[in-house]
Amino acid sequence: MNAISPNRRPMNVRLATPRGFCAGVDRAIQIVERAIEKFGAPVYVRHEIVHNKHVVERLKVMGAVFVKELDECPDDRPVVFSAHGVPKSVPAAAGARQMLYLDATCPLVSKVHVEAERHHAAGRHILLIGHAGHPEVVGTMGQLPDGAITLVETVEDAQTVQRPGNAPLAYATQTTLSMDDTAEILSVLKARFPELPDPHKEDICYATTNRQEAVKGLADGSDLVLVVGSPNSSNSVRLVEVALRAGAADARLVDDASHVDWSWFDGVSTVGITAGASAPEPLIQALIEAIRERFDVTMIDDPGERETVTFKLPRVLA
Template identity: 70%
Template sequence: MSTSRLPLNILLAAPRGFCAGVDRAIQIVERAIERFGAPVYVRHEIVHNRHVVERLEALGAVFVEELDQCPDDRPVVFSAHGVPKRVPAEAERREMIFVDATCPLVSKVHVEAQRHHAQGRDVVLIGHAGHPEVIGTMGQLPDGTIALIETVEDARTFTPKDPARLAFVTQTTLSVDDTADIVAALQTRFPDIAAPHKEDICYATTNRQAAVKTLAAQCDLVLVIGARNSSNSVRLVEVALTAGADQAELIASAADIDWSWLDGKTTLGITAGASAPEDLVQGVIEAARERFDVKIDAVKVTDEDVVFKLPRILEEQSPA
């Protein structure tokens, strides 16, 4: 009986996986457990990946949805997605120790929104309803001063209180192309709308989408490793299909692969969302090697060297 395997060319996207904000958020939880001991509470999933969450739970992290599930006498970490202003205010009122793991690039959007509000503008947030980052950004301003726009159609029908005093900010993990279309629709209707000083969609989202665009048209199938509640991972699937991949699927790990997807296919693209660890990527590659004669080519669009500092509270000497 023949043991020869069919050839499979894997195009491996680079950059992929963890970004600096995710890496920092995970380190914050790990350092908080080292400094304060277990348990350390974390409001919301620190990043959108069950594998990451379960590993941190094993170290002593307890994940909750709201602050009222946390005791007063244990530290709490706020997730990388950011939180409404009321959350740290409540933690201060309760005299809790809290560590804010909000990605600095999300914090930049918060600062922009607050600056526009202070200058008398109403703010438009381009983003997805219900996403924690959107909830956090909208929670920086008083009700009625920030409006959510999700689609080009929303941009065409939106009615501001004062069209002459308007600004927009965006969620950091959106589709670059879809967002450009929404911004164009807003700018057509409101030529004086104030834009961010620098693009709000973060470097990691942009780079991962660029890598997928570069490889997608060459692929019979693109596998995106990430969670279903991870905005940037879901966008990568959409970008792959738009850029010409025959098929694109979101998987949490190699265990989710339906190998019939690869029947008759010769070129597989692989990438990972910004909250997916590299060991999951390697797990998919190993699973493919068990079934095919694999050849790997990297498709690199840029190098990433961004690093964010940890909060000062974690650099201080541990309590006695």
């Protein structure tokens, strides 16, 4: 870390709107918090409730126990399924054990699950655009029998994927992808398979779309863009990629202010700040304060989409 200079030079700090928590993340965290309040600790959570280490650590202190698989949970304590969704086999196993389980799957992810089931029921084979191993992709593929979905990760995959037999095709997407990358993959798929239908609504969620549009505006005129978010957060990583593609001279992902290398600010007069959908606002404010300690800051709030979406909690917690 560089020493703090007593002669602080000017620094414009542009703050993206919207940034940070989305409605699905907020709902998932509330489910864990309220479950602890109602049922007492410990409450078990299968996988990280959202992909942010600060959120996970705070919930651990409150009494949440994070596990990788359901068999690590006792029968007599509540278990919460993460916002990314789970394969159908997971609630089925919990039900067979008569466990109390709470599903914190984002409703927009659940919408993709419903669409996948609808396509399967109509006899269509599904091409799923997403990243292998991501919990959301694992959950979506786990809604249907093996072989019902083919994963398409890249343009190269789109150029070579084969239709299984004579099956009609449909597609779905992971909700946290880059809009531009997804559009490129879809363009290739639809050129090869013209019968692919347009989606009723884009699977990429409103929060991902809004944050990517905001960071494109932020990148224009910013010498450096800092994205607050954890490395395993897909939507946060995509924001860095989108910023660079949109023309930012430099863009970095930081878990929090302690991860900033202040040499990144050499030659920088304007820094843009945003955050992934699972990053809490206090982390953003702490980053701004760390910049204030080192520079003479002028704050600029970028205009952007104002989000008013909210999702209901499960009835047992409402």
